[in-house]
Each structure stands twice: as structure tokens, then as C-alpha cells.
Amino acid sequence: MSELARPQPAAAVEVEHVTKVYEGGTTALAGVDVRIEHGEFVSLTGPSGCGKSTLLNLIAALDEPTSGSIRVNGIEVTRLHNLARFRREQVGLVFQLHNLIPQVSVRANLEVAMFSTGRSAKQRRERADVLIEKMGLGGREERLPIHLSGGERQRVAIARALVNEPKMILADEPTGSLDSASSTIVLDTFAELNDQGVAILLVTHDLSVADVASRQLSMLDGRMVAPDVERPASSGESLARS
Amino acid sequence: MRFYTLALINIASKKARSIGLVAAIAFAVMTVVTLAIVSSGLEQSAAAIITVGKADFTVAQKGASDLLTSTIDEDQLHTLQGIHGVQSAIGVLVETENLGPATPVFIEIGIQPSDLAPFGVHVLQGSAYSADAAHEVMLGWRAASTLGLHVGSTLQANGTINRVVGIFSTGNSFGDAGAMFPLPALQAYNRLPGIVSLAFVRVAPGASHAAVEKRITYAMPEMTTIETASQFGRADLSLTYLQAAVTGSTILAVIIGAIIVGITMLLSLFERTRELGLLRAVGWTRRRLVTLLLAENLTLALVGALVGVGLTFAVAALLEHLPSLRGVLHPNYTPDAYWRALYTALGMTLLGSLYPAIRAAILTPLKALSYE
Numbered sequence: 001m002s003e004l005a006r007p008q009p010a011a012a013v014e015v016e017h018v019t020k021v022y023e024g025g026t027t028a029l030a031g032v033d034v035r036i037e038h039g040e041f042v043s044l045t046g047p048s049g050c051g052k053s054t055l056l057n058l059i060a061a062l063d064e065p066t067s068g069s070i071r072v073n074g075i076e077v078t079r080l081h082n083l084a085r086f087r088r089e090q091v092g093l094v095f096q097l098h099n100l101i102p103q104v105s106v107r108a109n110l111e112v113a114m115f116s117t118g119r120s121a122k123q124r125r126e127r128a129d130v131l132i133e134k135m136g137l138g139g140r141e142e143r144l145p146i147h148l149s150g151g152e153r154q155r156v157a158i159a160r161a162l163v164n165e166p167k168m169i170l171a172d173e174p175t176g177s178l179d180s181a182s183s184t185i186v187l188d189t190f191a192e193l194n195d196q197g198v199a200i201l202l203v204t205h206d207l208s209v210a211d212v213a214s215r216q217l218s219m220l221d222g223r224m225v226a227p228d229v230e231r232p233a234s235s236g237e238s239l240a241r242s
Numbered sequence: 243m244r245f246y247t248l249a250l251i252n253i254a255s256k257k258a259r260s261i262g263l264v265a266a267i268a269f270a271v272m273t274v275v276t277l278a279i280v281s282s283g284l285e286q287s288a289a290a291i292i293t294v295g296k297a298d299f300t301v302a303q304k305g306a307s308d309l310l311t312s313t314i315d316e317d318q319l320h321t322l323q324g325i326h327g328v329q330s331a332i333g334v335l336v337e338t339e340n341l342g343p344a345t346p347v348f349i350e351i352g353i354q355p356s357d358l359a360p361f362g363v364h365v366l367q368g369s370a371y372s373a374d375a376a377h378e379v380m381l382g383w384r385a386a387s388t389l390g391l392h393v394g395s396t397l398q399a400n401g402t403i404n405r406v407v408g409i410f411s412t413g414n415s416f417g418d419a420g421a422m423f424p425l426p427a428l429q430a431y432n433r434l435p436g437i438v439s440l441a442f443v444r445v446a447p448g449a450s451h452a453a454v455e456k457r458i459t460y461a462m463p464e465m466t467t468i469e470t471a472s473q474f475g476r477a478d479l480s481l482t483y484l485q486a487a488v489t490g491s492t493i494l495a496v497i498i499g500a501i502i503v504g505i506t507m508l509l510s511l512f513e514r515t516r517e518l519g520l521l522r523a524v525g526w527t528r529r530r531l532v533t534l535l536l537a538e539n540l541t542l543a544l545v546g547a548l549v550g551v552g553l554t555f556a557v558a559a560l561l562e563h564l565p566s567l568r569g570v571l572h573p574n575y576t577p578d579a580y581w582r583a584l585y586t587a588l589g590m591t592l593l594g595s596l597y598p599a600i601r602a603a604i605l606t607p608l609k610a611l612s613y614e
Contacts, residue, residue, distance in 0.1 A: 062523060062608040087607075088525020099520045099611065103255035108243045113524040121244050160524065 012038045012168050012199040013059055018068030020054050028054040030222040036201060041194040043202045043213035051222040052203045053172050060093055060170050061086050073167055092161025096173035100145040106156050107141040113163045131159040151182025158189055168199040175209055187212050249537040259510045263503060264546045267587050270499030271550025274586045275579050276557050277488045282574040285481055296362035297442035298451055299469040310336055316436040325457050327449035332357040333438035335428050339399055343565055349420030352428030368393035368408035375424050379404040382418035383411050400431035496590045503594025511598050518602055519610020528603040535602055539595050547587035
């Protein structure tokens, strides 16, 4: 059986005793344990340098832990060989800087994430157009990212994260470079996705942004601090007002 | 959008890089192909001499610096004529003379009138010169046309005034662009009594060419036989040196071109680090990333090859009309020259892309995404 085709796991993310020590001896994570259920919306807060982005990068298989275990949808990430396939199929990434390819259109930005998926060019185009419409960007398919507002670009990035239908979105400070109106739109989008069953891990240093999640985690100096704060889900209501 | 469309968009969006790469490739291709067609043209011009005489093969002095300095004396010619299997061996003296800016290299062939017919010379107008005639000349029809001369005109050559007694055709453009003199007269003009440059050999019916050639080189180790243009270097070291220079220049051009491609690509990679990291982060494999970079560069290589071939035509035409090269240089656009353009462009691009492609492949997405 393929390493990516295991039975449905019990949790979307299971992080156990994970440490990360960078070259030079800086300890970014010191024995972190986190569990995120399927369909859960979790925020992770903490001051700059506390290790929250490091944890997200490890879950996204963008980096390797020094020790410990990370399972995403039951897949042991630390033992994976085909990391590209994992990133393509299991998680969708949204960054603070939208990280769109500037020289290609909105539609093409989505299509490039679908290469290697076995979809034909026509299917890629159709899937991209569905998501562009869903993100409220209809009519902007052929525009270059430079001709979009900050909020629109971030919605394109969210659409790109969704093209391969991952069960989980990992977002690192997605509103960090947006004005409040754009932030509201982006957070509303996350809430809608969560309503549709997509698990979300939202890393932010902004507590008001963290409030939109159904559960909040906090970190300090590479460790999880304080018990999780569980809040009622915010679906159906604009997050900007919650 | 298709994968290759992305490569084309990337090429179009990085104009400075694309133009730089195309220019580097085009100049390398132009250098390599110009050298190739010029040397091939020179080789063809020089080798044309061996096809004038309608012989089975030509005999020349072994290792001469160039074919026109080959010397065969009367004794050697007699020895050659006596070798079993040789039906005839016609001794011919070949010299060149500068007749002015329009004809900087004029071919003069000294040959006995009795050898004209076996040599394949057809008199078109007038008549042949007599064996002991002085100051008589026959012009090839191309030479007559170029010089504007006809039977009865005079040609100033070899320091004397010669009367044109006939116009001939050999069916060979090299021979038809020159003049023929009585052999003793041309030997006298050039102070080479009893000397010929080449011997044109006809093999007796039923005899094996290879066996006769073997007998000649055994009996006359100081001589070599030339049957095809590719064997020309046996008697003409200058051509061998020229071919070596062309090979050396090709290698040098490819290496320099590859370095330029490599540097340009590396600079471009630094510029595109975040973009490449992003593609890895959204699930692109290393192989796909490298394929994209190679697709971009190989496309530019093909464009560079086309531009380079275009430049080659322009440069070759320019060289052909330089006063010092007029009449000497006839660029020879062989299929090999176009293949050379293609594999020079592809070779230098692949060589130059190797290190940057490896760098891109080993780049971790996280490092690439945090690259400033």
C-alpha cells in the first residue's frame, strides 16, 4: 500500500514530543504536542519567535523536526519520501505574503498547483474557474496579481491552497499584510471553508484574528502554554463582527 | 494552461535574461558555424583541384604545408608512370597569382597540350596552345567572363603579356575559373624547371584502385594518394591545421557560451528563488522544477541557434566580399553546419544549465520562500 493511501486516521494532525533545534543551537520547539481533529478550526498564537511558524512548517513538511512524530491524516510526515506529493495532496498552504507568481494570471496561478495531479489542461482550467468564482473573484481570471488588491491576492492564494482538495489548510499570518476590510474577507473565507469540513490551522500573533477559530492554542519559547481555549464555532456569521 | 505555456510566459516575462541568453547562444553559434562553413568552403575550394583532371586519384608530395607547394620532379613522375596498374599519370603544375582586386587569387595550371584531352579539357573557342609556345594562354570560360577577355585578347600574367588562344571548359568551377599555360612556360615563369605539383593518375582497366595506390605509396614513400576530399589533409597540412583550429574554436566557444549561460541562469535563479520555493511548496517535484528551467533554456537555445545561423549568413557574406578574401572564400553551407549550430546551442545550454539546475533542485522550499 502507498505511504499516502492509509486508512482514514483519527485526527487531522497529531504532533507528539516534537523538538526543532536549528543549526547554531537555537531551540525553536521544545517537546510540542498538538492534536487537531478533522474539520476543526484552530488558531495558534504567540509572540514573534515563539515557534508557531516553525511548527506550521513542520506540519506542512516544509522542514524536518529534530525529533518527535508528526502525523497528518494518519501519514507519518517524518518518514515520507515523496514530500512533493504530500504537499500537493494533503495540505493547502497560505502565507502572509500571498506568494503568487507575478508573471502569470490569476487562473494560471491556480493551474500551476495542479500539474502532476493527472488532470487534463481542460480539467485544471475548470477547477480553477470554480474556485475563482467561489472566492468571489469572477471576472478577474485573466488579471495579473499586480492588478489585484491585497485581499484579492490573498483569496487567490487561498483558492490555490484548495485546488487539490486538501483536508487541511495551514495558514501562516494570512492577514498579516492586509488592511482590516481585506482581513475580514479572508477570515470569512476561512470560516466558510471550515463550515464545509476543511480543517484549518491559523497561525497569527493577532489575538483578534485568533478569536475566529473554534479552538485557540498559544505558544511561548517553543512550548505550548496554557490550556486550550475552546470557543463556539463562528460559522454563519461574519467573523469581522464576532 | 499547459506546462510548456508556463515556460513560454516565463521566457517572455524575463526579457533581459532571455535576450542575454539568446545573444550569448547566437554569438557562440555564429562563431562556430562561420568557422565551419568557411573552413569547409576553403577545403572544398582546395580539394576541387583534385577533381579537375577526371583522374581516378591524385598523387602529391606527402605532408606538404599546402597542396600548391607539393613538388614532384620528372624522375618521380616517370617512376609513377611505370608502376604496374597505372594507365596514365599526367603531371600538372599549379600556381596562383594576384591579378588585382577583382581576382586576388587566379589559378594557373601548367599542362602539356597532349594531356589536355585526357585531363578532361574541352576547347570551346579558338584552339589549344602548342607544346613549346611562349606567351600563349588558354582561359577557362569563367575566367574569361570575369576578366572580360576572349580569343585574341591579351592577359598580363607571370610578368609577361600572353595571347589568349582558346577558351576551355573542364566542367569544374575551380578549373574553369583559371588559365592553362604550356607546362614548360609556367615552369620557367616560376623558376621550377622539370617540376610539377600534382600527378593525376588513371588506373588501367581491371586494376584495383586500392592496390595501385598501395603500390605507389610503397614505391614512393615520399608521396601520398588522394582520392576524396576527406583525404586532402594527407598532402595539405594547412587544411589539417585549419580543421584543428576550427575544432578548438568550437570547443572554446561552447565553453565560453556555457559559462555565460550558467552565470545568466544563476542570476535569474537568485531572482526567482521565492517563485521556485513556492512551486516546491505547492507540490512540484524537483524533476518538474528542473524540467521547467530546462524547457525555458532549451527554447532559448533553439531561438539562439536560429539567430546565430542568420548572423552566420550575414558575417559569411561580409567575409566573402572582403578584398583580401574575394575569390578565395566560398562559404559552404552544408547540412553539417546546421547540425553544428543545433548541437552547439543545445550543448552549451545543457552544460551551462547543469549547475544552476542542480542548485534549484536541492533548494529547500522553506529556505527559498524566506529568501530576500
